[in-house]
Amino acid sequence: MNRKIDMERLTQLAGLRLSQEERARLQTDLEEMVSCIESLTHIPEAELAETALSAYAPSDAREWLRADETEASLPLEELLQNAPLSDGAYFVVPQTVGEEKE
Numbered sequence: 001m002n003r004k005i006d007m008e009r010l011t012q013l014a015g016l017r018l019s020q021e022e023r024a025r026l027q028t029d030l031e032e033m034v035s036c037i038e039s040l041t042h043i044p045e046a047e048l049a050e051t052a053l054s055a056y057a058p059s060d061a062r063e064w065l066r067a068d069e070t071e072a073s074l075p076l077e078e079l080l081q082n083a084p085l086s087d088g089a090y091f092v093v094p095q096t097v098g099e100e101k102e
Contacts, residue, residue, distance in 0.1 A: 003031065003034055003035075003038075004031070005027055005031055005034070007023050007026065007027045011023065
C-alpha cells in the first residue's frame with residue numbers, strides 16, 4: 001500500500017513550520033516508514049510468536065530465562081530513608097506537568 005500523507009494537516013497539528021524542501025523530505029521519510037510498518041502486517045502471527053525471542057536474545061535464551069515470581073517488598077521505612085522528600089508513605093517529586101500549584 002502506498003499511502004499519501006497530508007503534510008499540510010500534519011504540520012498544522014504538530015505546530016511545525018517547514019520549508020517546502022523540509023516538508024518534501026519529511027513526507028518521503030514518513031511514507032517510507034509507513035510502508036515498512038505496513039509490510040509487518042503480512043507476517044503470519046505464528047511466525048512472530050516463534051521468532052520474537054530469538055530476535056532479541058541468543059538461541060539458548062529459554063534455558064537461562066526464569067519465570068517471574070512475586071517476592072516480598074522492602075519495608076516502607078527502608079525504601080523512603082534516602083528519599084530527598086517523602087510524606088511518610090510516598091516519594092514526593094516536583095510537579096513536571098500541568099499548572100503550578102501554589
